Amino acid sequence: MSLFKRTPKPTATIVYRSDAGQVREVAVPIGNSVMEGAVNNGIDGIVAECGGACMCATCHVYVDEEFLSKLPPIAEDEAEMLKTTFSPRKPNSRLSCQLPVTEELDGLRVTTPPAQQ
């Protein structure tokens, strides 16, 4: 039950691949983050313990190379948190709470790391 009217929102498809290779395609509302798309759809590879405040690094993902240039630049707080990821940081590491879903990102593929904490 929701207190607010639900109007269908435009979505983009985000592809989440687990470290073990399991693939899930999810329609994520435009404007939500890649992290929210994961937790709202029960993708366990993303924990997001701070809820998107860029205070933890438990929504760490590896982004498929071809999408890297379409992402917003890494801000200072994300850059610092990326130094604290539990699984190794790679050149394509991002915090998924800092990646708002846009139409341009339709089809974005991310891989979750072996562990977040």
Next chain:
Amino acid sequence: MTPDPQSKGVVIAGAGQAGFQLAFSLRTSGYDAPITIIGGESWLPYQRPPLSKAFLQGKHDIESTTLRPETFYIDHRIDVLLGHNIAAIDRNRCCVHLPSGHEVSYGALVLATGARNRVLQLPGADLDGVCYLRTRDEAVELANRLESAHRIIIIGGGFVGLELAATAATLGKSVLVVETQSRLMARSVAPVMSEFFRELHHRHGVEILLATNTREILGRDGRVSGVMLTDGDVHPADLVLIGVGVIPNSDIAVDAGLPVTNGIIVDEQLRTADPKIYAIGDCALHPNPHAGGLVRLESVQNAVDQARCVADALTGKPHAYTAVPWFWTEQFEAKLQMVGLSRDCDQVETRGDPATGKFSVYYAKEDRVVAVDSVNRPADHIAGRKLLAITP
């Protein structure tokens, strides 16, 4: 002696961040016995931090605060009983009683009961239009009231009060904050930080009265109309928000004969006096090496890390709770990140110029850094977390 959680399972009293995380961590660690979460509110576990910020600013709908959808609990075989708190604990028979008369047996019971708002005892405090913010229901009510409100008075210049002030001012409301202490967030930060935030709010048009007490909340036809201060000054308002701290929910522990003072007392492994009963999160008064004694912390970090600590204990890897405390608050363009506990420091030093909106405050005790508070300087915050980490 480790309790026998494998046979009868774990009962978690409280469906907040700590309760959710415990269930989550237990399942991630391969724990296979029954897990039951029992919560007093009617919602699945949700995040509280966005309530005062993203939700009330209209950036997120209320559904987005839900930590995990219902399918998560089904997929992970986590029973969630909502809408009623545990009525009593029967320590002899190792079960909890629900108000319905039902019983749930436990191998281990974890009290993650959280805290509730401290209620301000003032004439007029029960008028329509006097609000608190802790729960999702309160946040929804507040959002509705904010829409039509013009002039808002916030009693309490702590984190919640100031986040609400920033949110309301961002929404174009006229805001007055009344704080009894001589500076903002006095319990948590150094004077230089308090002053930075006073100036920040002032610049955004928030009026702040320090060292000021409220005598009475005034009303007309049962609805709030303003506030009278102890000096007799009257300030009009159509909405009054009260954020004057919380009280830990420890009644069921008291009734069960467990030691309670300002919170449920636990040892370094977060066990109460009964080895089958733990307490975690806002309700747990625990020995913390960063505090040098017993402390009760109200934060996401503490809820999450204590949940993990107990999940470790219940899956055969017990250890002491030593996680570095961290906190954050966002007000206007300032993100304040705090690490460590500064409450009994003897030295304070500022790096960077507060006038630039980017600076850090270092707190030391006996020449050792015990805490770092950073505004828009995330590198200092992360360096602080590493510096203060206790490695086993």
